[in-house]
Amino acid sequence: MPAVTDDHLITTFGRLAEAYSRLEQRLGPAMEAHTGLPHAWFEVLIRLARSPEGQLTMGALAEEIALTTGGVTRLVDRMQKAGYVERRRCPDDRRVSYTGITDSGREILDRTTPEHARNLREVFASFSERDLAALDELLDRIRHTAHAAT
Amino acid sequence: MPAVTDDHLITTFGRLAEAYSRLEQRLGPAMEAHTGLPHAWFEVLIRLARSPEGQLTMGALAEEIALTTGGVTRLVDRMQKAGYVERRRCPDDRRVSYTGITDSGREILDRTTPEHARNLREVFASFSERDLAALDELLDRIRHTAHAAT
DNA sequence: TCGCAACAACTGACCAATCAAATACTGCCG
DNA sequence: CGGCAGTATTTGATTGGTCAGTTGTTGCGA
Secondary structure, X not given: OOOHHHOHHHHHXXXXXXXXXXXXXXXXXXXXHHHXXXXXXXXXXXXHHHOHHHEEEHXXXXXXXXXXXXXXXXXXHHHHHOOOEEEEEOOOOOOOEEEEEOHHHHHHHHHHHHHHHHHHHHHOOOOOHHHHHXXXXXXXXXXXXXXXXX | OOOHHHOHHHHHHHHHHHHHHHHHHHHHHHHXXXXXXXXXXXXXXXXXXXXXXXXXEHXXXXXXXXXXXXXXXXXXXHHHHOOOEEEEEOOOOOOOEEEEEOHHHHHHHHHXXXXXXXXXXXXXXXXXXXXXXXXXXXXXXXXXXXXXXX
16 A cells, blocks of 8 residues: 555656755865866856857856856856856847857866766766666656646 | 867766756646645655654755755754644754654645646656666666765 | 837845854763 | 763855846837
8 A cells, every 4th residue: 555655756756856966966066176166157168168159148048057047147247257258249139148158268167077077987987888878868858848848 | 079078978967957957847836836835845744754753863864855954954944833844852862853744744745745746747758667767777876876975 | 110018137135055163962982 | 980072953154046026128010
């Protein structure tokens, strides 16, 4: 007679939360100790670096890192003060503001990435290529089905 | 010539973060709308309900839900004020304080769980039993390897 | 072309977490 | 036995986020 609290998916969700925050707890401090870059900032920089022109609108950035636009405004403020990003105006639409990565941003990103990748490889050492591919695929499906919000 | 920013695991980590926060964004508000229970409270209650005597020490609870003990103290304060949990003293060690689920806590948990499970099933509708088993196994491995902190 | 609804970014008020230090207690070692 | 290092929890100060509402801009429909 399983209690209602035994639903398997609830546990799966709990596992997802735990896997994520343990990873964050393990890798975040390491990154910050290494180059002084908070992990959240790294996530912003890598997304900017991967975008055309090295820039993204505030809204798009908010979408990518799963923050509200208000949160992104403040995050970008701080990173701008540190010199890693700059705001660029959009010539076509004066409402939108781009956040672009600066040279200094690319520089610290390049300096941080190898160590971060090394740490990740250490955590995922026991995972085969097949495991990783399966994980990517499953996470991607969650990402998409969960995103189709009302 | 892949840039250093192309490391695959970095993307996987990003996917994990995104999958988690999208799920949270999708399910959290739904739960709160349904019974007024914030998702974080639900996570506390379900863990207490699953523990022997329906209780856990502050430290153990912090460990389970990946918060600092300071954070847990305040979270439990709020939940206690709402009547869902109570503090119980430990007879053997006066430093430790148990958080125990109350009848009111069990009641709202039971009232919240079916809807939450239903929503989860909706998100995971396209996942086969095999998919879910694989996901569980992979997440569990991350959870464990990431946990072995220095 | 004017008016207005929709939209992007930003801001003030607030909230919940963190960090570090304090408090309270335990149990071991000399 | 007495002191002290270690442990569990709480607390004060701070940070980084959300929410709701504002500002400035766009583009569409009458």
